[in-house]
Amino acid sequence: xxxxxxxxxxxxxxxxxxxxxxxxxxxxxxxxxxxxxxxxxxxxxxxxxxxxxxxxxxxxxxxxxxxxxxxxxxxxxxxxxxxxxxxxxxxxxxxxxxxxxxxxxxxxxxxxxxxxxxxxxxxxxxxxxxxxxxxxxxxxxxxxxxxxxxxxxxxxxxxxxxxxxxxxxxxxxxxxxxxxxxxxxxxxxxxxxxxxxxxxxxxxxxxxxxxxxxxxxxxxxxxxxxxxxxxxxxxxxxxxxxxxxxxxxxxxxxxxxxxxxxxxxxxxxxxxxxxxx
Numbered sequence: 001x002x003x004x005x006x007x008x009x010x011x012x013x014x015x016x017x018x019x020x021x022x023x024x025x026x027x028x029x030x031x032x033x034x035x036x037x038x039x040x041x042x043x044x045x046x047x048x049x050x051x052x053x054x055x056x057x058x059x060x061x062x063x064x065x066x067x068x069x070x071x072x073x074x075x076x077x078x079x080x081x082x083x084x085x086x087x088x089x090x091x092x093x094x095x096x097x098x099x100x101x102x103x104x105x106x107x108x109x110x111x112x113x114x115x116x117x118x119x120x121x122x123x124x125x126x127x128x129x130x131x132x133x134x135x136x137x138x139x140x141x142x143x144x145x146x147x148x149x150x151x152x153x154x155x156x157x158x159x160x161x162x163x164x165x166x167x168x169x170x171x172x173x174x175x176x177x178x179x180x181x182x183x184x185x186x187x188x189x190x191x192x193x194x195x196x197x198x199x200x201x202x203x204x205x206x207x208x209x210x211x212x213x214x215x216x217x218x219x220x221x222x223x224x225x226x227x228x229x230x231x232x233x234x235x236x237x238x239x240x241x242x243x244x245x246x247x248x249x250x251x252x253x254x255x256x257x258x259x260x261x262x263x264x265x266x267x268x269x270x271x272x273x274x275x276x277x
Contacts, residue, residue, distance in 0.1 A: 037220025078117030130180030
């Protein structure tokens with residue numbers, strides 16, 4: 001969760017609430033609403049509206065950040081989360097996928113089904129900027145996002161959060177970003193996958209900039225994923241904004257502070273249930 005100025009936070013939440021969204025509580029983040037494009041349906045019970053991000057557990061999941069002697073494969077993360085928290089929804093990070101080939105994605109989907117879990121969003125982090133002056137880099141950014149949209153469709157994830165990395169040769173550029181993301185969003189629509197933008201990088205993903213992009217692309221398949229709860233703030237008031245603007249989607253727990261991610265995530269879950277009740 002991030003501490004945005006009041007008007008900015010409200011407008012950003014509106015962009016999420018009137019669409020398909022995920023709210024990230026980094027606390028937590030909202031993940032979807034409903035509008036004229038995607039046909040999405042959400043649960044009403046507070047606990048059913050919570051998803052667990054895999055990123056905070058990177059030391060325990062197989063991958064380059066793993067520090068465990070018995071790392072968890074990402075396909076088993078949903079079952080692990082259900083066992084630990086009685087939450088059956090997850091938000092996997094692209095860095096935790098050992099592969100996106102059809103065989104692994106089939107295994108992933110089978111494991112989800114066996115655990116009775118579901119993916120509500122994929123956190124997609126690439127390295128190429130959609131607003132770079134270098135056209136080839138922009139093409140790589142678009143191709144990377146499309147690859148993960150295909151993966152989302154394969155595992156029945158209703159959305160992806162695609163990042164906007166800074167460019168080495170340019171400051172943030174609205175026109176080039178819009179051109180790139182419009183192509184991504186048009187492709188996502190053919191796969192029935194929503195694209196979310198998150199206020200993460202303070203330069204390339206400034207909330208004002210993201211709002212401009214969303215308005216200019218003007219598609220029901222592109223929405224905001226407000227990241228909040230990263231610093232001292234009024235949590236009850238922030239959840240109040242989501243309620244006031246009719247946000248009906250998911251909230252993703254992403255504990256990313258020093259300390260045990262298991263206990264930190266439980267605390268976030270407890271607070272989220274309380275404020276959604």
